[in-house]
Amino acid sequence: MARKRIDHVGIIVKDLEASIRFYTEVVGLEVKSRFTHPNGVLELAFLGFGGSDETEIELIQGYNDNLPNEGKVHHVAFTVDDIEAEYERIRKLDGVSLVPGFDSITTLPNGHRYFFIYGPENEWIEFFQR
Numbered sequence: 001m002a003r004k005r006i007d008h009v010g011i012i013v014k015d016l017e018a019s020i021r022f023y024t025e026v027v028g029l030e031v032k033s034r035f036t037h038p039n040g041v042l043e044l045a046f047l048g049f050g051g052s053d054e055t056e057i058e059l060i061q062g063y064n065d066n067l068p069n070e071g072k073v074h075h076v077a078f079t080v081d082d083i084e085a086e087y088e089r090i091r092k093l094d095g096v097s098l099v100p101g102f103d104s105i106t107t108l109p110n111g112h113r114y115f116f117i118y119g120p121e122n123e124w125i126e127f128f129q130r
Contacts, residue, residue, distance in 0.1 A: 004081070007128045008046065008056040010074040016043050016061035023047050023057060032056065035109045044108075075116065077126035083113045086127050090117060099124055 013019040023029045029047035036043055043061040048054055060074055080086040087105055090096055099116035107113045114128045 004079040006055050007077040007079040008058045010058040012063050012072050012074050013059050019059045075124035075126050077128040080127050083129035
């Protein structure tokens with residue numbers, strides 16, 4: 001069970017361009033990567049400070065625009081060293097459920113890999129390997 005840090009926080013947005021402008025111009029983040037998810041529906045942008053490998057903000061367009069204002073944070077992601085080993089460990093735990101549709105390891109176009117589980121309040125927890 002290798003945990004390094006919180007990798008990123010995913011925020012659902014209605015307008016990716018407007019959100020990128022806000023987070024770059026107002027907050028001072030820079031776009032580190034941007035692409036279409038392998039499902040062909042979601043548009044993703046990862047933003048951070050100064051090119052460092054710190055915790056990032058992931059903006060997600062195309063997921064669900066009907067959440068209340070206080071429910072826009074989609075997930076918290078934790079960096080792991082070995083996504084396959086972590087996936088196998090999690091699958092063996094009693095009382096832990098994988099999120100349907102995200103219950104296998106997905107590889108993004110930039111090579112990052114992930115899967116999701118539910119937390120105790122049905123919040124989404126992502127295990128993420130860069």
